[in-house]
Amino acid sequence: MKVDGKDTRTIWVESDGKSVGIIDQTLLPHRFASVRLKTLEDAAHAIKSMQVRGAPLIGAAAAYGVWLAMLHDASDENLERASAALLATRPTAINLAWALDEMLAALRNRPRPERAAAALRRAYEIGEQDIAINLEIGRHGFKLIEAIASKKNGARVNVLTHCNAGWLATVDWGTATAPIYLAHDKGLAVHVFADETRPRNQGASLTAWELGRHGVPHTVIPDNTGGHLMQHGLVDMVIVGTDRVTAQGDVCNKIGTYLKALAAHDNGVPFYVALPSPTIDFSVSDGLTEIPIEQRGAEEVATMTGKTKDGRIETVQVVPDGSPVANYAFDVTPARLITGLITERGVVAASRVALAAAFPERARA
Amino acid sequence: MKVDGKDTRTIWVESDGKSVGIIDQTLLPHRFASVRLKTLEDAAHAIKSMQVRGAPLIGAAAAYGVWLAMLHDASDENLERASAALLATRPTAINLAWALDEMLAALRNRPRPERAAAALRRAYEIGEQDIAINLEIGRHGFKLIEAIASKKNGARVNVLTHCNAGWLATVDWGTATAPIYLAHDKGLAVHVFADETRPRNQGASLTAWELGRHGVPHTVIPDNTGGHLMQHGLVDMVIVGTDRVTAQGDVCNKIGTYLKALAAHDNGVPFYVALPSPTIDFSVSDGLTEIPIEQRGAEEVATMTGKTKDGRIETVQVVPDGSPVANYAFDVTPARLITGLITERGVVAASRVALAAAFPERARA
Numbered sequence: 125m126k127v128d129g130k131d132t133r134t135i136w137v138e139s140d141g142k143s144v145g146i147i148d149q150t151l152l153p154h155r156f157a158s159v160r161l162k163t164l165e166d167a168a169h170a171i172k173s174m175q176v177r178g179a180p181l182i183g184a185a186a187a188y189g190v191w192l193a194m195l196h197d198a199s200d201e202n203l204e205r206a207s208a209a210l211l212a213t214r215p216t217a218i219n220l221a222w223a224l225d226e227m228l229a230a231l232r233n234r235p236r237p238e239r240a241a242a243a244l245r246r247a248y249e250i251g252e253q254d255i256a257i258n259l260e261i262g263r264h265g266f267k268l269i270e271a272i273a274s275k276k277n278g279a280r281v282n283v284l285t286h287c288n289a290g291w292l293a294t295v296d297w298g299t300a301t302a303p304i305y306l307a308h309d310k311g312l313a314v315h316v317f318a319d320e321t322r323p324r325n326q327g328a329s330l331t332a333w334e335l336g337r338h339g340v341p342h343t344v345i346p347d348n349t350g351g352h353l354m355q356h357g358l359v360d361m362v363i364v365g366t367d368r369v370t371a372q373g374d375v376c377n378k379i380g381t382y383l384k385a386l387a388a389h390d391n392g393v394p395f396y397v398a399l400p401s402p403t404i405d406f407s408v409s410d411g412l413t414e415i416p417i418e419q420r421g422a423e424e425v426a427t428m429t430g431k432t433k434d435g436r437i438e439t440v441q442v443v444p445d446g447s448p449v450a451n452y453a454f455d456v457t458p459a460r461l462i463t464g465l466i467t468e469r470g471v472v473a474a475s476r477v478a479l480a481a482a483f484p485e486r487a488r489a
Numbered sequence: 490m491k492v493d494g495k496d497t498r499t500i501w502v503e504s505d506g507k508s509v510g511i512i513d514q515t516l517l518p519h520r521f522a523s524v525r526l527k528t529l530e531d532a533a534h535a536i537k538s539m540q541v542r543g544a545p546l547i548g549a550a551a552a553y554g555v556w557l558a559m560l561h562d563a564s565d566e567n568l569e570r571a572s573a574a575l576l577a578t579r580p581t582a583i584n585l586a587w588a589l590d591e592m593l594a595a596l597r598n599r600p601r602p603e604r605a606a607a608a609l610r611r612a613y614e615i616g617e618q619d620i621a622i623n624l625e626i627g628r629h630g631f632k633l634i635e636a637i638a639s640k641k642n643g644a645r646v647n648v649l650t651h652c653n654a655g656w657l658a659t660v661d662w663g664t665a666t667a668p669i670y671l672a673h674d675k676g677l678a679v680h681v682f683a684d685e686t687r688p689r690n691q692g693a694s695l696t697a698w699e700l701g702r703h704g705v706p707h708t709v710i711p712d713n714t715g716g717h718l719m720q721h722g723l724v725d726m727v728i729v730g731t732d733r734v735t736a737q738g739d740v741c742n743k744i745g746t747y748l749k750a751l752a753a754h755d756n757g758v759p760f761y762v763a764l765p766s767p768t769i770d771f772s773v774s775d776g777l778t779e780i781p782i783e784q785r786g787a788e789e790v791a792t793m794t795g796k797t798k799d800g801r802i803e804t805v806q807v808v809p810d811g812s813p814v815a816n817y818a819f820d821v822t823p824a825r826l827i828t829g830l831i832t833e834r835g836v837v838a839a840s841r842v843a844l845a846a847a848f849p850e851r852a853r854a
Contacts, residue, residue: 152809153808153809153810153812154806154809154810317815318812320687320790320807320808321713322685322687322711322712322713323711325807328807328808328809328812329807329808329809332808332809332812333809333812335812336809336811336812342812342813343812343813343814343815344790344791344808344812344813344814344815345790345814345815346687346688346712346744346745346790346816347687347711347712347713347745348686348687348712348743348744348745348748348820349744349745349815349817349820350748351745351747351748351751351820352744352747352782352817352819352820352821353815353817355747355777355820355821356777378713379711379713379714379717380711380712380713380714380716382716382717382720382752383713383715383716383748383749383751383752384748386716386748386751386752386755387747387748387751390751412720412721417717425685425709425710425711426709427795428793428795428805428807429805429807430792430793430805430806430807431805431806432803432804432805432806433804437805438797438803438805439797439798439805440793440794440795440796440797440803440804440805441519441795441796441797441798442685442690442693442694442793442794442795443518443685443693443694443697443709444517444518444519444693444694444697444698444701445518446701447518447683447693447697447698447701447707447708447709448707448708448709449708449709449710450682450708450709450710450714451711452714452717452718454717455713455714455716455717455720456717456720
């Protein structure tokens with residue numbers, strides 16, 4: 125999407141033809157800078173340190189990481205080594221393993237001299253495929269926004285979102301944001317309430333930043349605020365992303381999503397989840413009991429990082445010395461609270477039957 | 490309650506007999522320092538800047554503010570001016586208006602030379618009355634904790650609370666925390682999940698601080714986390730405070746309370762609100778439509794203040810330049826989501842009939 129008027133993606137091949145550019149997302153929202161990845165190690169570091177994050181973008185970055193490895197040494201040993209190193213960067217993202225499997229399948233049976241070129245081609249395809257899926261999600265979600273806009277006689281549509289399921293989490297367009305960008309670009313009046321999303325603040329630091337750079341009207345709110353807004357009719361719909369959807373339509377997403385789903389349900393506000401279909405895990409049914417929830421480091425809760433008045437980036441401790449903290453990264457929203465799943469094949473009910481009907485080739489008996 | 494082993498209150502008359510001491514709560518949890526209020530303006534500033542906060546403490550501070558005004562000028566004009574100035578400091582808390590009414594009633598028909606002494610006496614009584622009420626709330630709430638503890642065969646009782654309805658919000662004991670302190674002091678195993686409570690972080694900076702200083706086991710959690718904990722049986726009960734309860738039992742409290750009430754309801758976790766009866770506003774019925782919700786400054790959402798590694802207090806900006814923010818201070822939890830109101834007269838159902846029966850002298854026809 126746009127940054128300072130210029131079309132920008134989260135990952136690209138540099139003009140030298142032998143390195144990959146990324147936005148260093150750890151510097152956002154206060155600094156916008158790109159980093160050039162020249163080696164497998166650069167790519168692994170970028171994923172591990174969360175310079176790139178978001179399941180689809182992690183997948184694309186890993187694919188390009190394999191390409192960088194092949195540029196230097198296209199041996200079988202290096203291919204396996206690169207794949208293993210990249211797989212070890214982040215423990216949970218399903219897209220990471222998927223992208224690496226795709227790369228291995230494309231390269232293993234190919235002569236070494238062809239591997240680098242084939243790797244670049246496949247990595248690029250993975251990125252383009254992500255964009256195409258997100259655009260389809262956008263088109264289906266756009267119709268939902270359009271329908272609300274027409275009911276409101278063109279008054280602006282207020283969308284609440286949680287965390288960052290924006291273009292920064294993908295190669296472009298984002299998942300939850302794709303319908304919003306499409307609506308905005310087509311001239312529909314749309315406004316986004318971006319949940320801050322403690323403890324890592326992805327809503328305030330990433331979603332607000334990308335919406336602002338593209339020119340989409342938005343307001344940052346504390347995670348506590350969404351319920352109040354919904355009680356007073358100030359939210360027309362919720363759209364969030366997800367890290368994993370189960371066969372029965374339970375949604376695992378950033379901690380706090382469940383609370384917003386409860387508020388939406390209590391106030392008759394439609395609650396949508398936008399996702400590329402690879403996010404559906406047909407091997408899991410009951411999200412609450414079957415999905416292990418990652419617990420992350422205390423420092424994410426105990427501290428906040430931001431910009432001082434004189435422009436320095438500083439980290440401050442916001443809990444008392446000696447107070448323990450808990451940091452659950454995700455929660456599960458039961459299917460009963462979800463109005464619909466916005467996928468590349470259309471809006472699907474959050475139920476076993478509907479999911480199996482929409483993705484018969486993936487659903488198991 | 491205890492701070493470094495020493496019994497401490499939030500407000501007191503200084504030994505010079507002409508000024509009031511308070512804990513500067515804006516410096517917590519990183520610095521524990523007191524401030525001396527010498528004038529009406531000092532008292533108004535302390536309330537407005539939230540050096541003192543919490544509905545009962547605001548009431549006590551306003552009462553002492555009237556005393557400070559009377560010390561300097563006991564005229565009718567100054568009495569009215571002081572009352573108006575103090576009333577204008579915070580819009581939502583009912584205790585502020587109540588305490589000022591009490592002071593006016595105690596002073597208006599008194600000769601000027603007697604007013605300062607009478608004001609001091611009445612302000613002190615208001616403070617002592619707050620402590621006595623909180624202790625009664627504590628005794629009634631303690632029975633609820635005790636009952637859960639006996640059901641759990643003495644395993645520790647996990648209480649979730651939001652914001653700070655602790656002794657720092659009152660003169661001593663607190664409202665939501667009074668049952669917890671009593672339970673802890675009597676040797677019951679109790680553990681508190683303290684919601685961080687963005688944007689002002691009163692849970693992390695005040696509740697965690699006061700629990701820690703008194704030695705009560707606790708864990709600070711992001712506001713997003715409570716729903717997940719309740720889904721997994723990790724919360725036995727919720728106790729929060731309130732700024733205003735309506736005649737039908739709707740509860741106005743810190744923004745985000747409603748979301749926790751929804752989660753408690755969805756998971757069968759009892760949700761209690763602890764309050765001194767002056768917090769009940771029998772003139773208001775439907776909390777959602779009749780209680781005006783204070784909107785506060787953007788900087789509370791846009792920034793966070795904390796301690797750097799080298800011990801400096803620093804404020805950092807946590808939203809992108811140019812991103813608007815919204816800062817609603819309170820929300821309303823409908824009576825239907827509330828298990829009971831813990832008052833100084835016992836646990837009362839959140840309903841018009843029960844409230845009128847418990848407080849017949851205040852309920853209106």
